[in-house]
Amino acid sequence: MTTKTSTAYETAPRRVPSLAILIAISTVAPVSMNIFLPSLAGMVEAFDTTTATVQLTMSVYFAAVAAAQIFLGPLSDRYGRRPVILAGMALYVVGSVLCLLAPTIETLILARVVQAIGGCTGLALGRAIVRDLYERDKAASMIGYVTMGMTVGPMLGPVFGGLLDESYGWQGGFYLMVGLGAAVLVASLFNLHETNHKKTSSGGLSGLWRNYRSLGRHRLFWAYALTAMFTSSVYFAYLGGAPFIAAKKFGMGPAEMGLYFMFVAVGYIVGNGISGRVAARVGILKMVVVGSALPAIAIIALIIDAGLGLAHPLALFLPMFMIGLGNGICLPSAVSGAVSVNPELAGAASGLSGSLQIGLGAFTSALVAWLLSDAMWPASIWPMVTVMALGTVGAYSCVFAAIVLERRA
Numbered sequence: 001m002t003t004k005t006s007t008a009y010e011t012a013p014r015r016v017p018s019l020a021i022l023i024a025i026s027t028v029a030p031v032s033m034n035i036f037l038p039s040l041a042g043m044v045e046a047f048d049t050t051t052a053t054v055q056l057t058m059s060v061y062f063a064a065v066a067a068a069q070i071f072l073g074p075l076s077d078r079y080g081r082r083p084v085i086l087a088g089m090a091l092y093v094v095g096s097v098l099c100l101l102a103p104t105i106e107t108l109i110l111a112r113v114v115q116a117i118g119g120c121t122g123l124a125l126g127r128a129i130v131r132d133l134y135e136r137d138k139a140a141s142m143i144g145y146v147t148m149g150m151t152v153g154p155m156l157g158p159v160f161g162g163l164l165d166e167s168y169g170w171q172g173g174f175y176l177m178v179g180l181g182a183a184v185l186v187a188s189l190f191n192l193h194e195t196n197h198k199k200t201s202s203g204g205l206s207g208l209w210r211n212y213r214s215l216g217r218h219r220l221f222w223a224y225a226l227t228a229m230f231t232s233s234v235y236f237a238y239l240g241g242a243p244f245i246a247a248k249k250f251g252m253g254p255a256e257m258g259l260y261f262m263f264v265a266v267g268y269i270v271g272n273g274i275s276g277r278v279a280a281r282v283g284i285l286k287m288v289v290v291g292s293a294l295p296a297i298a299i300i301a302l303i304i305d306a307g308l309g310l311a312h313p314l315a316l317f318l319p320m321f322m323i324g325l326g327n328g329i330c331l332p333s334a335v336s337g338a339v340s341v342n343p344e345l346a347g348a349a350s351g352l353s354g355s356l357q358i359g360l361g362a363f364t365s366a367l368v369a370w371l372l373s374d375a376m377w378p379a380s381i382w383p384m385v386t387v388m389a390l391g392t393v394g395a396y397s398c399v400f401a402a403i404v405l406e407r408r409a
Helices: 019-034 037-046 051-079 081-100 105-133 136-191 205-216 219-249 254-260 262-282 284-293 295-308 313-317 320-339 343-371 382-408
Strands: none
Touching: 019 051, 019 081, 019 105, 019 136, 037 051, 037 136, 037 219, 037 254, 051 081, 051 105, 051 205, 051 219, 051 343, 081 105, 081 136, 105 136, 105 320, 105 343, 136 254, 136 262, 136 284, 136 320, 205 219, 205 343, 219 254, 219 284, 219 295, 219 313, 219 320, 219 343, 219 382, 254 262, 254 313, 262 284, 262 320, 284 295, 284 320, 284 382, 295 313, 295 320, 295 382, 320 343, 320 382, 343 382
């Protein structure tokens, strides 16, 4: 595949997607992950079920996003980014309607799978589109700008979700998802132009194993992809525990909880902004080193807060700013490194790296929720902090591997 220069937006002869549409398609899945976080505790009562079962609406969603990306990346390498994303956005709208109408928790969980498969097309392939247009270091900057823009939605999602919960119950957030999905689908029909002009004959499902086997030979791919995976797991561990700790320990309602969730999102936006401005200049490796280390500050702060016995929501949520900041600095560069080892397989690399991120995220989120169930340690921060610490150790181990491999190269 012939890559374009960093001025592709200005000089490419073919029509390319605008930055706005890349942000829009990348926003759908993250918004759907967290918009109803303030409603989780209320859904336990609404469906007369348990905390662990309600958490499946989150963890099963993550697992479906992880599994789907394995196939979506190669499909887009073979057939193009545009048709795969358009089909996905249509499926997302269908899944959102099914969620809204779900009469039981089991039906809602299944509908979330449909929603996840459709919504993750933009999340997975938005990064591949950026790599179609830019070289590695510039791609890291552009991915930073895209993720900075797409974080505004997830930042405001819990706020609106909490407010809608007070007026319409747990279904309020799903009304917003239906409208968002329909709007992005229409916008994509008119503004999402194809960028994969060097489609691979071995792409698609028939060449899935061959493409991933080729990709798997690149140790540098694994170093960057696993760094992104472990760094993301720290954030997902927080998502699995914070809503229930906030409700049980601090007695927070949905609207108040939604406002506090903005700390992590603001940190993520700041980190993405830093990535967008400096990644192309300083290189992706330095960004990954710094970004993957910052979550440790949040973990230390949580431990100190618990040791001092601080009983205020800020003791739980303020340290999460550093989690968001670290993710925002590390992930654009780690993803750019992963998708750049073989530009002809950018879709497959984007899909696999995204699958690893969300896959471990689903596991850690469900694990923390299970540990916080009434049978284990209700309202304690220690299960969440322990899982977050393990993720940080894993991330920095992979960063060390990336440093060694880059020096050898």
